[in-house]
Amino acid sequence: xTLRPIAILLLLSTATAGSARDRIPAAVPDGAPRACVPLQKxxxxxxxxxxxxxxxxxxxxxxxxxxxxxxxGLGFERRFSYATSLSQLCAQDIITVxxxxxxxxxxxxxxxxxxxxxIAR
Numbered sequence: 001x002t003l004r005p006i007a008i009l010l011l012l013s014t015a016t017a018g019s020a021r022d023r024i025p026a027a028v029p030d031g032a033p034r035a036c037v038p039l040q041k042x043x044x045x046x047x048x049x050x051x052x053x054x055x056x057x058x059x060x061x062x063x064x065x066x067x068x069x070x071x072x073g074l075g076f077e078r079r080f081s082y083a084t085s086l087s088q089l090c091a092q093d094i095i096t097v098x099x100x101x102x103x104x105x106x107x108x109x110x111x112x113x114x115x116x117x118x119i120a121r
Contacts, residue, residue: 024048024049024052025048025119025120025121026119026120027054027062027064027115027117027118027119027120028117028118028120029115029116029117030061030116030117030118031116032116033113033114033115033116034063034113034114034116035090035091035092035113035114036086036088036089036090036091036114037055037057037063037088037089037114038087038088039084039087039088039089040087041057042055042056042057042089043056043057043058044056045080047074047075047077047078047079047080048075049070049074049075050067050070050071050072050073050074050075051066051067051069051070051071051074051075052064052065052066052067053065053067053074053080054117054119055089055114060118060119061116061118062116062117062118062119063114063115063116063117064114064115064117065091065111065112065113065114065115066112066115067109067110067111067112068110068112069109071095071097071107071109072097072106072107073097073099073106073107074095074097074106074107074109077097077098077099077100077106079097079098079100080095080096080097080098081095081096081098081105082094082095082096089111089114090111091110091111091112091113091114092110092111093110093111094108094109094110094111095108095109095111096108096109097109
């Protein structure tokens with residue numbers, strides 16, 4: 001009898017934590033979109049959903065990429081790889097979702113232009 005309330009509590013806690021993780025902060029455009037960005041400027045990639053990735057380039061400067069279509073598994077796994085022979089990441093490049101369990105490559109999806117944005121805090 002006591003196991004049921006604990007299980008429900010754990011499910012509610014997980015749902016609450018997941019919903020906070022899935023919030024996509026508002027972003028205000030801060031310049032013209034770019035086709036490519038230098039790899040050396042990229043400090044962090046933050047996967048917001050199956051379609052939105054924010055690339056941090058400085059303390060409070062970001063490029064937001066909104067994929068043309070949803071990339072299956074990207075929002076859940078929140079990690080991806082890419083390969084480029086250039087010193088830039090470009091809108092025509094392909095990313096591949098990295099699946100955690102079992103470790104393997106997931107969907108591959110095309111990027112889109114890099115929109116400079118300021119993220120609402």
